[in-house]
Amino acid sequence: MTTADGKPLKVSLRRALRRQRIWAFLLVAPLLLFILVTFIVPVFNMALRGIENPQVHDIMPQTTSALKAWDGEGLPAEPVYAALVADLQAGYKSKEIGKVATRLNYEKVGMRSVIMSSARHAKRMKDGPYKEAMIHVNRAWGDPATWRLIKRESAPYTFSYLLAALDAHYDDNGDIAMLPQDRRIYVPLFIRTLLMSATVTLFCILLGYPVAYLLANLPLKISNLLMIMVLLPFWTSLLVRTTTWIVLLQSQGVLNDLMVWLHVIDDQGRIQMIFNKTGTLVAMTHILLPFMILPLYSVMKTVPPSYLRAARSLGANPLVAFWRVYVPQTVSGIGAGSLLVFILSIGYYITPALVGGQSGQMISNMIAYHMQESLNWGLAGALGLLLLVIVLVLYSVYNKFIGIDKIKMG
Template identity: 60%
Template sequence: MAQMTDTAGPVMTTADGTPLKQALARATRRSKIRAFLLVAPLLLFILVTFIIPIFDMLSRSVSNPEVQEAIPETAALLADWDGQGLPSEDVFASMAKELSKKENRREIGRMAARLNFEDSGFRSLLNKTQRRIDRVKEGPYKDALIAIDKDWGETRVWKIIQLMSPPTTLSYYLNALDRTYDQDGNVVMQPDWKQIYVQLFLKTIYVSLGVTVACLILAYPISYLLATLPPSRGNLLLILVLLPFWTSLLVRTTSWIVLLQTNGVINDTLVWLGVISDENRITMIYNMTGTVIAMTHILMPFMVLPLYSVMKTISPSYLRAARSLGANPLVAFVRVYMPQTVPGVGAGSILVFILAIGYYITPALVGGQDGQLISNFIAYHMQKSLNWGLAAALGTILLAGVLAMYWLYDRIVGIDNMKLG
């Protein structure tokens, strides 16, 4: 390393004459670039599989382009309509003209599907009108459209089209909260027989909390045993805990069908032991009981591992010190040992709860109609009804609920107290 001097004072340089400060900055920059390139595949994976899908879900939950793309002129005219009586002749004429365009059939079909989510008669109304609109050669178009189908003479039909004309909408969220629009465009509660989603959200939260508590009650003694047994026995028990991870989730769930069904292993065993009679077998499958039992079994390792990793770090000397100071074994365990396991309890509980609140396969297979959770209805709207907007709204509300629970946990317990070991 050479040293040079100038009027500003001595300047340290490297062997090749580069100023030392500049060389260090260059080396630091190269290190940062290498570090970024190492984590770039993971960042790209998270971006593609996590962040982009979430933004896509959020956009779909408010996106409403179908009406605007199919009948832009009519939508613009309806924006100035006061909602009283029927629209003007110009609106009817514009609707007839846009429905008669041959190149517009695909967009009209998408609009029909979108409006059909709001009112089940729209698909047949638009399809019928499209088939017969060629017969309408001249006005008055109001009378012509009403002659094709009398529904065109109802204010409710035009009001729904007007409400669905903007490119964005909150109607999916209204439906997800058991709300809808009445014929005057006001937000109202859906009829009792249509109010299902709020109850499903509440049931999903209750079931998730119940599964979390059940997993904690069952996993706590197992984790304590794992942490206190000699290594040879503890490792064997740990292998038994991890064994379910070596089999498919579908296989484990299907196994519970064999165990829980009316003529299954559990009922046959109880009949053989004389606990119940053959005529009074317990129904434990295709209901909420089966869902809770199967989910508890499948998710319990996610509670055991965080608890075990924390308990393993707790020194036995704490309990011996408490005993030496006069505490009995129960008091020493409750007041000295259990508070130190709070980080593991928090980590396991929030992990199990988040997994349980979005569970799909287990309720679908063993839950039946009574054991369905909100995730099953999200899948239904994505795969069967093709109402992706409502599915996205339900998913967004579920995500918001999880974040709210996470925030509440942070306020009460504290994220700093959550550790995986």
């Protein structure tokens, strides 16, 4: 097809729309840039930390290349030891060797002192043969397992953080193995996080559904008031909301005092409701409830009351009419709210940290611990990456079975 002057129609159409497209892009550009700089790049960077492994590769370059030829059987030959000594000397001088020591210690406890003491000794070594000298300095250098560890961790990228995040590790022979049952931390924590998020989501549905129904069906004057009460928590600081629960639920708190006063429980039998799982569940349900109510409300607002009336006129009692006719039409709202609440709670941090105690901790508290306390950013990155993968998998499952286009946010 061509236009009147003979140009192809598609070309003319593109040209005619170009101005609009440029405008549209310019309008979006600031947000795009903002998201890119403050969100996509950091997330990508953090995820990369979960697999990158520069310490051995960069600080011990000679050992790394010398080990390339070693087949992993028996002890490596003299040149490898010479390269080790040279790297240790250089690393000691530049004060970088500590990073290698820390990195290898993650994989095998005790490697920090092996590396640090060897480095101190290597500083004084003038000439070879280095093999016996090093084995004399630390018997670990006479163990092929040590060398296999160094060879493995001299690769620029590693799965060991991800394995650690899944409670697995490379054993001495370099095979992947699960940690013994009593030393597993992260998998149980992931499971607890998922279970608690699911419970919070369920509570939010149970508590939010009736509220959303009222919001959508009451006269405007009353429903506006109700809406303000739903939104009120949004306008209060998260910290205030969480600490309020401490005041209410702690063992010397309002609720326990009330129950003692009413003789429901006696003074010795005060119930521990905070600084454990219960506390986290209660506080998170409260805080995330609006995220369930609002999508539900917006869906319910579009369901005309005549459907319920039709069902009743056809002979369904109120319960059947509600369950068979009303609820199915709000499924998209339940789905949207659940997805929102579940994904938000899976990465929730402040509330579990404040009211969770020991048993109410979630995986994000562990990530924060590795970011701030243990400074094992690689493991933190790997845990974050796993969390991201779990969320994406859930999202795609949701998309497959309910359809993301069914989501209505308001």
